Amino acid sequence: METNNYEAAIEAILFTMGESVEIDKIAKALELTKAQVKKIVANMQKELESDSRGIRIIELENAYQLCTKPEMYDYLIKVAKQPRRQVLTDVMMETLSIIAYKQPITKSEIESIRGVKSDFAVNKLVEYELVQEVGRLDTPGRPLLFGTTEEFLRRFGVDSSENLPEINPDVIEEIKEEAEKEVSLKSND
Known part of the structure; x- marks a missing residue:
């Protein structure tokens, strides 16, 4: 050499x-x-x-x-003082998808869909300015409602939340089947 x-x-x-x-x-x-x-x-x-x-x-x-x-x-x-690159984990992407398609939505509704606590994911999405508080639900306790932001639209190249891509019905069916299997496994324990 x-x-x-x-x-x-x-x-x-x-x-x-x-x-x-x-x-x-x-x-x-x-x-x-x-x-x-x-x-x-x-x-x-x-x-x-x-x-x-x-x-x-x-x-x-x-x-x-x-x-x-x-x-x-x-x-x-x-350079070190500049904010770090924001990483969206699978959990955060799942949570963001739920918020984007179901907005306005409460944290408890998100957790009901996901089946697990979602505090961390929602808080990170708020920190990343992809999600924001958009109001309160008019029920006892007045829980916060979450929706997507303009930054979300920019980042994902969508001009309006009404113009989000359609969800593939086959994928929805797969998700339902998977959720039903998980529920039946948990009930058998």
Whole structure:
């Protein structure tokens, strides 16, 4: 293997591990001596310092680690402060679907359809601004009613909640059959 390939391999190892990697492990992986690894890394360190690069390799007690240069911290902080990407789990998607097709709907109605508590999913959907409180039901206790938001419409490319795609009748039948099986299994316990 050429020196450039060793450098690329070391860079990939350090990047992938995301923490310090012992020199012995690098040497073993590349079938090199510790002295050879140290020489290659020293060359990489010089290149990274002289280039206009945002990373560097530091040595920590017989190990190397790929790090950000201190002068890049201001940029990293700006990115780190940005909100994380919102992940919609299967439970959240199921809950969102129920709200979208049955709105306005109470949390207890959602839970009745799903068969389990839905507090976390509903709260996350509100936090993600896909669902909002749209009023209160005019019954004792006046439970909150939930509906979808404009952000929901934008995110899912729908211009109105009335224009949601039709639910496939075969899928509805499958869901009903599956629910009936679950209910019969629970009653047999």
